[in-house]
Amino acid sequence: MSAFLSIRNLSVALKGGPRLLRAVSLDVAVGEVRGLVGESGAGKSMIGKAVLGILPHSVEVVAGEIWLDGVDLLRLKPAERRRKVGATAALIPQDPLTALNPSRRIGRQITDRLVDILGWTRADAESRALELLGEVHIPDPARVMHSYPHELSGGMRQRVLIASAFAAEPRLIVADEPTTALDVTVQKQILRLIAQMQARHGTALLFVTHDLGVVSKVCSSLSVLYGGLVLEQTGVRDFFRAPQHPYSRALLAATPQYTDPMAGLNPVPESVIAAVTEEVAQADRGWRHG
Amino acid sequence: MILRRVLLRLLTTLVTLLGVSVIVFVTIRVVPGDPIAMMLPPGATDDDIDRLRRIYGLDRSIAEQYFIWLSGVVQGDFGTSIQTRQPVLNLVLRRLPATLELSIMALVIAMVIGGFLALTGTRLRGTRTEGAIDVTNGMALSVPDFLWGLVLILLFGVLWPVFHISGRISPNLTSEFSTSFYLFESVFRLRFDLWLDLVSHMFMPALALAIPLAAIIGQLLKQSLKETMHLDYVTLSRTKGYGENHVIIREALPNAVLPTLTLIGVQFTFLIGGTVIIERLFSYEGLGNMAIDAVINRDLPLIQGIVILFALLFTVVNLLVDMLYAVLNPRLRHA
Ligand SMILES: Nc1ncnc2c1ncn2[C@@H]1O[C@H](COP(=O)(O)OP(=O)(O)OP(=O)(O)O)[C@@H](O)[C@H]1O
Ligand SMILES: [Mg+2]
Numbered sequence: 001m002s003a004f005l006s007i008r009n010l011s012v013a014l015k016g017g018p019r020l021l022r023a024v025s026l027d028v029a030v031g032e033v034r035g036l037v038g039e040s041g042a043g044k045s046m047i048g049k050a051v052l053g054i055l056p057h058s059v060e061v062v063a064g065e066i067w068l069d070g071v072d073l074l075r076l077k078p079a080e081r082r083r084k085v086g087a088t089a090a091l092i093p094q095d096p097l098t099a100l101n102p103s104r105r106i107g108r109q110i111t112d113r114l115v116d117i118l119g120w121t122r123a124d125a126e127s128r129a130l131e132l133l134g135e136v137h138i139p140d141p142a143r144v145m146h147s148y149p150h151e152l153s154g155g156m157r158q159r160v161l162i163a164s165a166f167a168a169e170p171r172l173i174v175a176d177e178p179t180t181a182l183d184v185t186v187q188k189q190i191l192r193l194i195a196q197m198q199a200r201h202g203t204a205l206l207f208v209t210h211d212l213g214v215v216s217k218v219c220s221s222l223s224v225l226y227g228g229l230v231l232e233q234t235g236v237r238d239f240f241r242a243p244q245h246p247y248s249r250a251l252l253a254a255t256p257q258y259t260d261p262m263a264g265l266n267p268v269p270e271s272v273i274a275a276v277t278e279e280v281a282q283a284d285r286g287w288r289h290g
Numbered sequence: 291m292i293l294r295r296v297l298l299r300l301l302t303t304l305v306t307l308l309g310v311s312v313i314v315f316v317t318i319r320v321v322p323g324d325p326i327a328m329m330l331p332p333g334a335t336d337d338d339i340d341r342l343r344r345i346y347g348l349d350r351s352i353a354e355q356y357f358i359w360l361s362g363v364v365q366g367d368f369g370t371s372i373q374t375r376q377p378v379l380n381l382v383l384r385r386l387p388a389t390l391e392l393s394i395m396a397l398v399i400a401m402v403i404g405g406f407l408a409l410t411g412t413r414l415r416g417t418r419t420e421g422a423i424d425v426t427n428g429m430a431l432s433v434p435d436f437l438w439g440l441v442l443i444l445l446f447g448v449l450w451p452v453f454h455i456s457g458r459i460s461p462n463l464t465s466e467f468s469t470s471f472y473l474f475e476s477v478f479r480l481r482f483d484l485w486l487d488l489v490s491h492m493f494m495p496a497l498a499l500a501i502p503l504a505a506i507i508g509q510l511l512k513q514s515l516k517e518t519m520h521l522d523y524v525t526l527s528r529t530k531g532y533g534e535n536h537v538i539i540r541e542a543l544p545n546a547v548l549p550t551l552t553l554i555g556v557q558f559t560f561l562i563g564g565t566v567i568i569e570r571l572f573s574y575e576g577l578g579n580m581a582i583d584a585v586i587n588r589d590l591p592l593i594q595g596i597v598i599l600f601a602l603l604f605t606v607v608n609l610l611v612d613m614l615y616a617v618l619n620p621r622l623r624h625a
Contacts, residue, residue: 052529057416079533086531098522103544103620109523117531148620161526 003027003067004204005051005172010064011287012043012050012228020046020059021228022283030171033198033205035215035236037251038225039268044208046228048174051206053078053085069171086117090165092175092194096157096182100149107145110164118168125167132163135200136193155186159193166197173198176208191218212255216240224248227280247276303605310601311363311594315356318593325372325588346372348590359594368598369591373584378595382577386599387470388458389569389576393562395473395492396499400561401554403500404507411508412515412538423508430505435564439498439571446494454491456573463487495572499564503557511550518542548619555611559604 005028012021021043028034036044049055051066053073066073069088073081093099100109110132111125120128126145133141136159149157158178165173175194179187195218198205207219215222215236222239224232224247232245243249250268326342343349347358362369368378411423433441447455454460459472466484469475473492476485518524519542527541566578573579577596584592 054525054528082528082531082533085529089529091526091529093522093526095522099526101523101527101541101545103618104541112527113530116536150621 002029004030004069005206006065006067007047007051008065008067010047010050010066011062012046012055012059013062014059019062019228019284019287021050022280022287023064024225024228024230026223026230026233028172028204028206030204031202032221033195033207033219035219035222036206036208036225037210037212037215037222039210039251042225043228044210044225045176047225048091048176048206048208051085051172052089052091052174053081083117086113087168088170089172089174090168090170092158092162092165092173092178094177094181096154096161099161100157102149104148105145106147106149106152106160110145110160110167113164113168128167129163132167133160135166135197136160136163138163154182155190158182158186158190162190162193162197166201166203169201170203172204172206174206174208177210179214194218212252224251226276229280229283231276231279246272299609303609306605307598307601311360311598312356314594314597315359316352318588318590319352319355323588325590328588329372359591368595371584371589371592373587373589373592378591381580381592382595382599384470385575385577385580387472388574389562389565389578390603391471391473392492392496392565392569392574392576393499393558395496396503396561397554397558399496399500400503400507403504404511407504407508408511408515409538409543411512412519412542413534415516415519423512427505427509430501431509433502435499435502435561436567436571438501439495439568442494442498443571453494455494456491458488458491458574458576459484460487460491492574495568495574498571499561499568503554503561506557507550507554510553511546514546514549515542518546544618548615551611551615551618555608558611559607562600562603562607 007024007026009023009025010021011019011023013019024043024047026034026047036047038044046055046059050061051068051073055061061074064074068084071084073084076084100106107126107129110129111120111122114120114125114128115122129145130141133144138144138156138159144152144156144160149160152160162178178194179190182190191214194205197203198218205218207215209215219236221233221235223230224245226247232239232243232248234244239248240252243252247268250272254268326339326346326348330338330342340349347355350358359369366379368382370376371378371381374381407423407427411420414420443455446453463484466481467475473485473488476482476488515538519538521542524537524541527537532540565576566581568574569576569578570582577599581593581596583589584596
């Protein structure tokens with residue numbers, strides 16, 4: 001299997017309830033940046049959470065496979081799975097203000113995985129953390145290592161989280177809307193930084209966003225989701241040149257940068273929503289819980 | 291900056307203590323009961339009574355008495371106990387260690403039990419065990435400490451007598467100590483024979499004091515842990531490969547204890563208040579027991595001294611909690 005992450009027919013459902021992901025299949029190859037786009041509630045984050053093993057208690061995987069680095073995560077024992085994910089994948093979270101532990105020093109929050117999970121010596125882990133903090137353009141990394149999160153700005157904290165994600169040299173990174181919680185001016189810098197780091201480290205990146213403008217800047221491919229259903233998967237160039245699915249076309253038209261920035265949002269037309277909702281219902285036909 | 295805060299704190303403490311002393315001074319002199327009548331044999335003449343009143347200054351107005359008392363206090367003289375004719379300060383300081391040790395032991399027991407309940411409840415959240423812990427906490431909370439004392443006396447003193455239920459230490463051992471801090475001294479001198487005897491006496495009253503506080507700690511800490519477990523940094527830690535135990539103890543606990551800590555401070559002062567009755571119940575020779583005797587005998591100077599000491603104790607506890615909070619909370623530390 002050439003893809004580093006390969007999700008096969010993954011269905012996730014509310015416990016005893018309807019599906020939130022409907023037989024999702026998608027691949028992310030080494031060095032690929034795959035965007036996951038779709039409106040709010042489409043299931044973008046759910047895919048990332050399923051891969052990283054942090055699904056909420058109220059939902060469960062009901063079918064499918066998640067192959068990471070040649071093993072199906074869903075067939076591993078919980079402890080093995082955690083280690084596998086911790087050793088080969090990482091998360092860049094959405095909100096840098098809440099994703100760092102307020103009572104632990106920055107340095108420890110970067111080195112903990114290296115020492116506890118990967119078995120590095122503390123000295124190695126610390127020099128690695130310093131190196132990474134430098135790479136994400138944090139001034140005076142040595143001081144930041146000893147700082148607490150509240151002493152850093154939101155942008156700085158997101159840099160720290162990016163450094164932390166790349167520190168263990170993971171082969172896959174999941175970034176869940178990593179810039180939406182930041183100031184507009186900082187957003188661009190962070191986006192550029194993630195793209196840079198991804199290119200330098202050759203990491204496979206699953207990039208969750210609802211912003212097609214962001215996709216056009218950082219992604220090499222994308223999957224369009226609606227109601228937990230993958231509607232279209234294609235390369236970024238092809239997508240912006242000729243989106244195949246009617247919903248994709250409507251989504252593209254709804255994104256201001258690609259039409260007239262002054263025009264505001266063109267909502268996705270009712271008829272398109274109706275059609276795609278029917279498609280979701282179609283997918284559920286013949287599906288039975290458990 | 292810090293100096294100003296400390297000074298302000300000292301000032302408010304002083305004002306508080308003054309206020310307490312006035313209130314107590316007046317109250318114990320207004321309520322009925324005559325200390326002189328209590329100490330004289332029946333058949334004493336009115337002349338005898340008047341003479342003694344003058345000796346103890348009780349013939350003057352309350353305001354006068356108060357200022358005489360206060361000027362003594364400023365010089366470190368808290369008066370003389372009417373009942374025992376000994377300086378109040380000596381009496382009180384000799385009993386203080388017993389009460390302190392009992393309270394601290396109770397606090398430690400409460401934190402160990404409460405912490406254990408909270409961590410177990412969080413680890414097993416959503417299971418029957420969590421429900422059982424909640425029910426246990428609720429029961430422990432709805433019964434006051436002195437009733438727990440009675441229950442413990444019945445269970446472990448009468449039905450299954452494994453612990454001592456009276457006194458602080460076996461009487462023949464008191465000569466072994468050179469300070470009144472028996473428990474601390476036994477540890478420092480590595481005299482575990484003495485330590486064992488002390489603990490077998492102190493455990494029951496300490497447990498009675500600890501049970502309600504343990505329940506409060508268990509409940510609040512579990513609540514706060516469960517809320518913390520949903521936060522993003524906990525989730526991020528899971529993606530790093532950490533399991534449930536690590537995540538609870540290393541990520542959630544340090545943040546979850548902060549709100550609990552403030553509450554423990556307040557509750558600990560209640561616990562110290564609870565020693566008065568518990569000490570009586572277990573014939574434990576501490577300040578609380580002495581306070582009850584003092585009230586029964588209308589030993590005004592002694593009551594006064596004990597109350598001031600309790601008030602001082604409460605303010606010190608609050609100060610310590612505030613300091614601990616600042617140490618544990620990095621956001622305050624740098625402010
Ligand atoms: N903790 C949860 N318990 C139950 N259902 C949830 C939970 N979190 C999300 N869902 C549901 O799962 C579906 C997919 O949610 P998801 O968070 O993946 O959406 P998303 O595409 O990331 O949207 P957004 O852009 O708003 O982040 C939604 O219908 C949502 O209501
Ligand atoms: Mg999301």
